[in-house]
Amino acid sequence: MGVKRRAFLIGGAALIGGGLFGVSWSERAASRRAAKLVAVDKAGVFQTWIRIAEDDTVTIFSPHVDIGQGSLTGLAQMAADELDADWSRIVVESAPVNAAFANAPLAQGFGKELLPFSVPPFLNGIVDSTFAMIARNIPLQVTGGSSTVRATGQMGMRVAGAAARTSLIATAAKRLSVPDSELTTAKSQVIHAKSGRVLRYGELAAEAADLTLTAAPKFKDPKDYRLMGKPIPRLDIPAKVNGSALYGMDVQLPDMRVATILAAPVRGGKLESVDPAPALGVKGVEKVIKLDSSVAVLAKGYWQALTGLKALSPKFSDGGHGALSSASISAAQRAKIKMDKPDHKSGHGDVPAALAASGGKLVEAQYAVPFIHHAMMEPFALTAHFKDGKLELWGGVQDPLHSRKVAAEAAGISVDQVTFHPTIMGGAFGRRLPGFCEIIGQVVQIAKQSPNPVKLIWSREEEVKHGCYRPQASAHLKAALDKDGRIAGWSTDYAQSEDAAGETRFVYDVAAFALRHYEFATNQHDGAWRSVNSNQNGFYCESFMDELALAAGEDPYQFRRKHLPPGSRHLAVLDDAAKRSGWGTPPIAGRGRGMALVESFNTIVAHVIEASVSADGRPRAHKVWSSVDCGQVVNPDGAAAQIMGGIIMALSTCVDEAITLDQGAVVQSNFNDYPILKLAEAPEVDVHFLESTASMGGLGEPGVPPTAPALANAIFAATGKRIRQLPFRNQAKV
Amino acid sequence: MAIDVEVNGRSFSIEADPNTPLLWVIREELRLTGTKFGCGIGACGACSVHVDGEITRSCIIPVAAVAGKSITTIEGISAPNGTLHPVQQAWIDAQVPQCGYCQSGQIMAAVALIRKTARPNPAHIDEAMTNICRCGTYPRIRKAILAATGQAAAAAQETYDGR
Numbered sequence: 001m002g003v004k005r006r007a008f009l010i011g012g013a014a015l016i017g018g019g020l021f022g023v024s025w026s027e028r029a030a031s032r033r034a035a036k037l038v039a040v041d042k043a044g045v046f047q048t049w050i051r052i053a054e055d056d057t058v059t060i061f062s063p064h065v066d067i068g069q070g071s072l073t074g075l076a077q078m079a080a081d082e083l084d085a086d087w088s089r090i091v092v093e094s095a096p097v098n099a100a101f102a103n104a105p106l107a108q109g110f111g112k113e114l115l116p117f118s119v120p121p122f123l124n125g126i127v128d129s130t131f132a133m134i135a136r137n138i139p140l141q142v143t144g145g146s147s148t149v150r151a152t153g154q155m156g157m158r159v160a161g162a163a164a165r166t167s168l169i170a171t172a173a174k175r176l177s178v179p180d181s182e183l184t185t186a187k188s189q190v191i192h193a194k195s196g197r198v199l200r201y202g203e204l205a206a207e208a209a210d211l212t213l214t215a216a217p218k219f220k221d222p223k224d225y226r227l228m229g230k231p232i233p234r235l236d237i238p239a240k241v242n243g244s245a246l247y248g249m250d251v252q253l254p255d256m257r258v259a260t261i262l263a264a265p266v267r268g269g270k271l272e273s274v275d276p277a278p279a280l281g282v283k284g285v286e287k288v289i290k291l292d293s294s295v296a297v298l299a300k301g302y303w304q305a306l307t308g309l310k311a312l313s314p315k316f317s318d319g320g321h322g323a324l325s326s327a328s329i330s331a332a333q334r335a336k337i338k339m340d341k342p343d344h345k346s347g348h349g350d351v352p353a354a355l356a357a358s359g360g361k362l363v364e365a366q367y368a369v370p371f372i373h374h375a376m377m378e379p380f381a382l383t384a385h386f387k388d389g390k391l392e393l394w395g396g397v398q399d400p401l402h403s404r405k406v407a408a409e410a411a412g413i414s415v416d417q418v419t420f421h422p423t424i425m426g427g428a429f430g431r432r433l434p435g436f437c438e439i440i441g442q443v444v445q446i447a448k449q450s451p452n453p454v455k456l457i458w459s460r461e462e463e464v465k466h467g468c469y470r471p472q473a474s475a476h477l478k479a480a481l482d483k484d485g486r487i488a489g490w491s492t493d494y495a496q497s498e499d500a501a502g503e504t505r506f507v508y509d510v511a512a513f514a515l516r517h518y519e520f521a522t523n524q525h526d527g528a529w530r531s532v533n534s535n536q537n538g539f540y541c542e543s544f545m546d547e548l549a550l551a552a553g554e555d556p557y558q559f560r561r562k563h564l565p566p567g568s569r570h571l572a573v574l575d576d577a578a579k580r581s582g583w584g585t586p587p588i589a590g591r592g593r594g595m596a597l598v599e600s601f602n603t604i605v606a607h608v609i610e611a612s613v614s615a616d617g618r619p620r621a622h623k624v625w626s627s628v629d630c631g632q633v634v635n636p637d638g639a640a641a642q643i644m645g646g647i648i649m650a651l652s653t654c655v656d657e658a659i660t661l662d663q664g665a666v667v668q669s670n671f672n673d674y675p676i677l678k679l680a681e682a683p684e685v686d687v688h689f690l691e692s693t694a695s696m697g698g699l700g701e702p703g704v705p706p707t708a709p710a711l712a713n714a715i716f717a718a719t720g721k722r723i724r725q726l727p728f729r730n731q732a733k734v
Numbered sequence: 735m736a737i738d739v740e741v742n743g744r745s746f747s748i749e750a751d752p753n754t755p756l757l758w759v760i761r762e763e764l765r766l767t768g769t770k771f772g773c774g775i776g777a778c779g780a781c782s783v784h785v786d787g788e789i790t791r792s793c794i795i796p797v798a799a800v801a802g803k804s805i806t807t808i809e810g811i812s813a814p815n816g817t818l819h820p821v822q823q824a825w826i827d828a829q830v831p832q833c834g835y836c837q838s839g840q841i842m843a844a845v846a847l848i849r850k851t852a853r854p855n856p857a858h859i860d861e862a863m864t865n866i867c868r869c870g871t872y873p874r875i876r877k878a879i880l881a882a883t884g885q886a887a888a889a890a891q892e893t894y895d896g897r
Binding site for chain 1: 754758769771837863865868869870871872
């Protein structure tokens with residue numbers, strides 16, 4: 001999720017003002033409400049997120065959802081380590097979808113990142129409370145932006161764990177009549193070594209939860225970590241190998257019906273007419289429901305609903321977008337850039353002067369990327385039930401709290417009448433963020449027309465044709481090399497729907513730099529696609545660095561080194577990837593190596609890819625070395641998995657994926673024409689983390705952006721062919 | 735019209751249109767939701783089951799075609815006493831799943847592969863494991879299959895930060 005989206009979420013609420021939504025509780029009141037929602041007899045609830053029961057079971061309430069990134073285990077590690085809890089008695093549950101469990105630490109994390117100044121310590125409390133209030137009003141329980149561990153974990157879970165431990169010690173000290181300093185904690189027990197007396201957390205929790213702490217709790221020193229930094233096995237994995245994990249697709253309720261839907265092929269078009277008879281004639285079909293821009297069929301089961309839907313011949317309008325095609329978009333974007341009148345500018349120095357300077361060498365290149373689909377493995381499936389004026393929903397979304405509000409608005413009822421039961425998801429990658437989940441409005445309207453719970457399932461065709469894609473974009477890059485072969489000036493002009501400034505970090509030391517955005521809207525809703533704009537921008541920037549290196553007559557690695565500050569983290573990451581990949585020694589005949597360095601979500605990543613190109617021109621990545629500096633690593637196994645996963649997803653995308661438009665409609669329909677990379681083409685991946693005490697960076701997304709350019713550079717090294725348009729497919733054919 | 739099938743060792747008499755894909759009979763009639771819907775055209779493998787021991791994509795086979803046959807789903811591959819199949823255990827040891835949605839199908843495909851080839855090499859694995867994974871867990875799938883088939887040294891070649 002990009003900066004713009006976060007700013008929208010936070011800023012919107014700040015503008016409207018905290019009190020108007022009626023959620024203006026003080027922090028203490030909010031904590032009390034949260035505690036009430038998850039109260040269990042004789043248990044203590046600490047700082048919203050942790051409940052310790054009488055039998056020592058520690059429940060961590062996570063305001064984040066599992067989209068496969070394993071960060072719930074990471075969050076639990078952080079809370080449990082600060083708490084000194086017995087890991088074998090830890091349970092992680094979804095936080096109730098209620099404003100009391102709005103994710104204040106996340107708002108604080110996002111908010112502070114957006115502030116143009118550092119918050120002075122004396123203001124911290126006020127700023128934190130303001131963001132907490134904002135979190136309740138947005139309302140915020142979102143998972144995205146590679147922020148779960150670095151924001152909620154650092155600011156929420158660790159604080160809660162440390163605060164709980166401090167309270168437990170204080171309570172034990174009172175009960176044992178000894179000073180706090182004589183007590184230690186381990187595995188959910190408070191220990192008084194002097195007397196040998198031991199008190200279980202479960203015996204202390206109810207009383208300890210009522211204590212008010214006077215000072216902020218202290219975090220553990222890294223040398224005392226027992227869980228953080230360890231490759232603890234993920235808590236959610238066992239259910240994912242035996243078929244018992246329940247996704248939104250798997251929700252089953254008594255007397256449930258199933259619906260499926262077809263929306264206007266050209267986005268922006270409306271449903272003009274449809275004769276329901278052919279569907280109603282299919283056994284098991286109960287209703288044909290006409291919506292504004294789609295038609296749905298309600299039946300006993302999915303197959304009957306789909307059969308009914310396929311029997312229909314609905315007529316849709318095209319909303320005036322019938323002339324739109326990928327080719328027309330491309331041409332119009334290039335034309336707009338040529339006009340040299342950008343809508344947004346950022347950068348530093350005098351770029352025109354640098355580019356025009358005499359004695360310099362001017363290098364230019366144009367790049368282009370298509371619309372890209374999330375292609376999450378689980379198609380959208382949301383269940384809704386209207387009963388006695390109340391609405392209940394079940395399913396997987398990246399922000400259950402906000403989705404509950406959207407559902408209430410769609411239903412025209414108060415949010416207090418709506419309950420949202422979040423499930424895990426079969427992938428999201430940004431597809432299920434608030435604002436992109438059209439399925440919420442659809443299922444609410446369908447469920448209104450049935451007394452039964454209704455599960456709405458999108459077919460794979462509906463998924464492919466009605467995505468919220470990564471935007472199609474065109475870019476024109478220019479740079480000038482001075483007589484010493486150093487970059488004197490650089491401009492990136494790009495046309496797409498969204499302004500990427502603020503997200504795209506230019507890491508090189510260049511005196512004059514300009515990033516210029518040309519607005520370009522289409523009928524598509526542009527989505528946040530894993531790593532958002534760092535994706536395309538990384539492709540242009542890191543491909544172009546190699547083109548500049550070539551123009552300067554230098555090795556791409558040495559050329560990059562020249563432009564990075566000595567002693568910088570970026571240089572360390574680049575050097576690490578070059579060393580581990582054996583950059584200096586050539587690969588076997590027919591293979592080439594390419595590198596790329598991209599910083600995103602506060603994490604610095606360098607990939608080196610070794611690849612070859614087959615006779616028919618298809619590139620094949622054999623090995624990827626990835627060096628990552630994200631500050632501290634909470635769970636090294638999960639962290640490596642996220643980087644590896646991001647690389648493979650990115651490879652699939654740049655090798656063979658494209659959503660194209662023709663006559664305003666999406667051409668592709670399923671995995672036959674939107675192919676996903678298979679195991680046989682997956683490279684070996686070797687990830688190495690350079691740990692530091694720098695502020696924690698994200699892991700879900702940063703592995704993605706350096707992939708496409710590293711492969712483009714490897715293809716060039718192997719064949720001498722520079723490819724500037726994605727997907728590669730067989731453009732590299734010699 | 736009733737169709738008799740055996741699923742995970744139990745007999746069922748299914749009342750459904752004979753053209754209903756086996757996937758939807760498994761999920762909606764038998765309420766076994768471990769077998770997943772991913773694409774509906776047999777392209778992704780999330781719906782993989784065993785029919786008389788053979789790996790089968792259940793979204794493109796009508797239930798009528800499996801009348802009288804023996805079907806095994808992900809719910810049926812661990813031992814009756816609950817002990818995990820070695821492939822399932824290897825999947826946990828290698829921490830394979832991320833979102834997990836494709837993994838039932840992946841595991842069924844791996845089990846079928848191993849039944850045919852007791853010690854599959856990387857080429858065997860490439861050929862048999864064509865199920866799609868969007869999260870990109872492929873390197874760990876390779877590692878888990880090698881580990882499950884007594885090929886620990888080869889499994890150790892799949893490196894990521896020393897594990």
